[in-house]
Amino acid sequence: MxxxxxxxxxxxxxxxxxxxxxxxxxxxxxxxxxxxxxxxxxxxxxxxxxxxxxxxxxxxxxxxxxxxxxxxxxxxxxxxxxxxxxxxxxxxxxxxxxxxxxxxxxxxxxxxxxxxxxxxxxxxxxxxxxxxxxxxxxxxxxxxxxxxxxxxxxxEPEPIGITQLEPYWPVTDLASVTVMVVGVGSIGGAAATALAGYGLGRLLLVDPDRLLWHNLIRHVLPRRYIGKFKVDALRDYLADRHGDTEIAAFRYDVVNDADLIRALLQETSIILCCTDGVAPRRASSHLARRAGKPAILACVLADGGIGEVIRLRPWPDHGCLLCRRQALTNEGTLDPEPALEAGYGTGTLHHPMTAVGSDLFLIGNLAAKITVSTALEAAGHFAHRLPSEHLTVGLQACRGWTGPFDLGYTGNVRWAPATPPRADCPTCGQP
Ligand SMILES: [Zn+2]
CATH class of the missing domain: 3.40.140 (Cytidine Deaminase; domain 2)
Structure with missing residues (x-):
């Protein structure tokens, strides 16, 4: 009994x-x-x-x-x-x-x-x-x-929320930070959940897609949200779990609704892009740079073999996403990004799923940590400084890659520095 x-x-x-x-x-x-x-x-x-x-x-x-x-x-x-x-x-x-x-x-x-x-x-x-x-x-x-x-x-106690972690976690400084999460699929959904868990003040969720059955095995959202817009469902889900974070949902496409995104960027501290297509990642990099805001881009490459988080800060000696990829190509590394056009798959014959959900969550969580550390460093919390700008993580050993993707083992991590802008870059150059 x-x-x-x-x-x-x-x-x-x-x-x-x-x-x-x-x-x-x-x-x-x-x-x-x-x-x-x-x-x-x-x-x-x-x-x-x-x-x-x-x-x-x-x-x-x-x-x-x-x-x-x-x-x-x-x-x-x-x-x-x-x-x-x-x-x-x-x-x-x-x-x-x-x-x-x-x-x-x-x-x-x-x-x-x-x-x-x-x-x-x-x-x-x-x-x-x-x-x-x-x-x-x-x-x-x-x-x-x-x-x-x-x-x-x-x-039942009175709600006390995340402030009970003060002074061990800088709750007050994070309460004034707004992060725009572009793409709330498997990586973005995990990243948004982690950001709310870190006590971020405000999240702007941007994604035009609905949650469908094939998403379920790799998404933080449970089955009861099937058919709803991912941003709306995630807003409700996170409001239930993390009442301290204010969450706004936008059914925007970062490429087609660039003007609306531009307006939202005025109130954004950092943009975190977790989409798996090439065009939305380039658009996020471009819009953030032009708005003078840091961008973090997270994805999984090489059919689920490599996780990558790039931080792009709008500094004169730091190039944009295209500049970073071009610099790697110049060093003799194959640009892994075009393969992202196929995304992480939907499980159909033509579009098989590659990365497993928990690996995508791992990268989403890392991306959230890097985003929060970027905000904290800007607020003077130097204990939260990151070693560098470009993180690659071995999820499986992949053959045939060169630096910084030649990780060799599951669990290897590598940090690489930013590379300078190209002279003729349409994103980094003067508008
Ligand atoms: Zn550039």
Whole structure:
């Protein structure tokens, strides 16, 4: 048998400790027997009755089996001292009905053959002499004629969010950063999730596509979002998980809607491009450069063999994506980018899937880390400086590549510096 846990939504605690709450009242429950869970779903104090719900509203217990009626009492801490003694000895150990009833502010109703639940609130449980032991202020009880048994209550805390990581994580500085994520497929979806987890202030999600069945094995979004626009679904999904990050969704195509993107870039700190086509990556590089904003481009090359994250900062001696690729070609390295035109595949005969989802997530997470580090370095957090600008990661050993793609082993990483702009570059040159 599993221990029963009672859940009290935070509103319930407020109604219980209110100065005009009185010393007793009634409660109702919803329960899930297979989980050993009981939700306190209604509480009546001396002023009124209140429905209580778990956050989010979709929590299954909110519509769980009705669990009957019970009572709550304000009690002396001594009763919770008893609760501590009996629960420590196991759930089969109880106190007698009379011993329990004697410590209540009001006569206890006969539990009959079935028994009922009670909730007790001991405001002085954290004061001497009870402050030495973990005596709780709230306790639950199963009241039967034979004995009264204790159970634990977990109270929903006030939301405190990511600020509780201060000062170990620079939450305040990241709260003012806006990142535009272009492409929220497998890599971009993972990157956006990671960025929200880092406590970024604002995310602008840009992608014109819908979530379809073939996406599912390599996407952070679950099945219930099938058919929705990826940006809308990801916004809702992340709002559920990371309430600290403000998220805006745009069903734009970075190539066809370049004017709209240009306008959005005014309010963007960094652009993170995670699309797998050549044209959107070039467009992102170009638009970011012209807007004077850093761009991070993440992709997986060589049929899933190599992960790559390039950081393009709009500095006079740092070239754009095309300049970087041209410099590699001049050094004798094959440009891996055109193969990206085939993307990571849809699983059809003509378009087989190459990279596995978790490898794409790995690169998405790295891209998010590099994006956040770029923002933190700009804010003066030099502990977050990156070694260089162009990261390649071995996902599988690939033959026939030259530097910086000749990684040799799974797990090898290499950082290469930026290369200067070409004299005739239409992106890096004066407009
Ligand atoms: Zn250039």
């Amino acid at each position: 599993i221990d029963t846990l009672f859940l009290l939504p935070r509103d319930g605690l407020r109604y219980l400790i209110a100065t005009d709450a009185g010393t007793s009242g009634t409660i109702k429950f919803r329960r899930s027997d297979s989980d050993g869970l009981v939700l306190i779903s209604y509480l009546r104090n001396s002023t009124a009755g209140f429905q209580l719900q778990l956050d989010p509203r979709s929590h299954p217990l909110n519509t769980g089996l009705p669990g009957g009626d019970g009572f709550w009492f304000r009690v002396p801490a001594e009763l919770h001292g008893l609760w501590y003694e009996i629960t420590r000895r196991g759930e089969h150990v109880g106190v007698s009905f009379d011993a329990f009833a004697a410590r209540l502010p009001k006569q206890l109703m006969d539990p009959g053959a079935l028994g009922y639940f009670a909730l007790t609130y001991a405001p002085d449980a954290d004061k001497p002499p009870y402050d030495e032991a973990p005596v709780p202020r709230l306790a639950a009880w199963r009241v039967t004629r034979k004995a009264v048994f204790g159970a634990s209550v977990a109270v």
